[in-house]
Amino acid sequence: MLGIGEKFPEFSVNATVSTDEKNAFEEINNKSFPGKWTIFMFYPKDFTFVCPTEIQSFGDMADEFEDRDAQLMVASTDSEFVHLAWRQNDDRLKDLPVPMLADLNRKLVSQLGIQDPEEGVAQRATYIVDPDGIIRHVSVNDMSVGRNPNEILRVLDALQTDELCPCNWQKGEETLNAA
Template sequence: SSSVASASSPGSECSSTSGSGPWCCTCAATEIAAFGKLDKEFKARDAQILGVSIDSEFVHHAWRSAKDELRNLPFPMLSDIKRELSQALGILDPAAGVAQRAAYIVDPEGVIRFVYVTDLNVGRSPDEVLRVLDALQTDELCPCNWKQGDETLKAA
């Protein structure tokens, strides 16, 4: 079982407290629509996307109302308005008061297995997050640029 989360603005996270939850991935604003388009792919891997941002639920509603590509997102958007999660993850820029763009994959036991943090002016690739999720779910050694269906490495 897995979860994936996508953030609706810089700073995101997903967690499993039960130890048997889904995988989780996170990301930021410009990636929301792209993660939405891949939602079925993530669900096929027993992963749940969650959108998380430092904005309020009212801002999230306004985005979804104003932008056609966000109107029918197939996953929830969560608010980190107090910035507690962003600060705990070390991605909060205290000077700017915003979180860096970040994506995380959290395994069913609640362990962060993948972290992808970029500067505010650089977006992330939902396809890359999906590729890494595939690699993590093999529980095998995957080489650089490995894709689902490719051979894995054998430890010597």
């Protein structure tokens, strides 16, 4: 699995960005958000149980990520058409303000090393990537356990200080002085 300090892979995928079929799809690649931090939230499958709870929760906080000059994206190995059908049929996802990346050929999950060996789908992995394309945080949850978007936001805040941040540090609190 690619980890901290490594370059996030180059990629180009189709993404579902709307429920309007005329404007539903967009190509997104590693150069789509220059100068921004990027947060990738990989999840196993559309039309499942834990995944929509996470996607909705992260989507509800999209403005907070945006306020930190970060682009949030969710991704699975389902196609952009399956993403569209899911968004059109699940009220929790209809107004999702973030792109849903379709890694249909599993190239990105394979490059990252997060393809589940049993199911062949994306593991429940989260990456925070800095504006230079360097992975600064990675976490992977068991397939049955959803993530906490507040914790990902806290880690992003800590990374953006470029300081030493103690356990449970919150934005606005003092950082550590190593001297």
